Amino acid sequence: MKTPMEKALTPYEAVGGEVVVGRLADRFYELMDTVPQFAGIRAMHPASLQGSRDKLFMFLSGWFGGPDLFVEKFGHPRLRARHLPFAIGTAERDQWVACMVLAMEDVGVEEGLRKKLLENFFNTADFMRNKPD
Template identity: 85%
Template sequence: MNEMTPYEAIGGEAVVARLTDRFYELMAAAPQFAGIRAMHPEDLQGSRDKLFMFLSGWLGGPDLFVERFGHPRLRARHLPFAIGSAERDQWVACMTLAMEDVGIEAGLRQRLLQSFFNTADFMRNREG
């Protein structure tokens, strides 16, 4: 029996889309995420679309980002932005709330949170 991918476990494309939408809704509205919101363009649609495509493949679903843009090169793409521990922690907290809000099961949410943290930590490019 094949183990289900995280993409399948959370509910596939529809839930990844809801997760991405909720992430950006929270980021735009919650004062505690103002630091990471300021790093994004006024119109969040392009960022939202890229995160959706990235998460699709990252979670084990269709590799939409790679098909459209090539290798994610996450660290290189994020180098223009000053990312320290505070920005990492804001991003992870925002994603944690988004996962809770869309109803991702607690055990899976915890596993994803560890992976999200590791990826966000890898994006850090400055101290502090």
């Protein structure tokens, strides 16, 4: 049991802060760009993934409980609205989630935290679906 002076770590702190969140965003897009299994979601992105990578890093920073970089630069994420131009179904959701799972494993996110994050990632990715299967 935590004493009143102890507080639970945010996911941002638990993963290792800015450095690891940056590595996670880098690895996610490296995998998307090179693993044939993720070709469907790769095709939805521009030739250069740097802008997408930067936005994911900024978003994850705030979503994990760290600095709210995305909101500071772009305003409310409005994730669903931002993803409406892209046809996202179950296959795209599953590719995105699988890519993030591999990225989390590759950067060393601890298993217990990875499971908690995976649940949140899946629910968010599922909410992005906008086309029938």
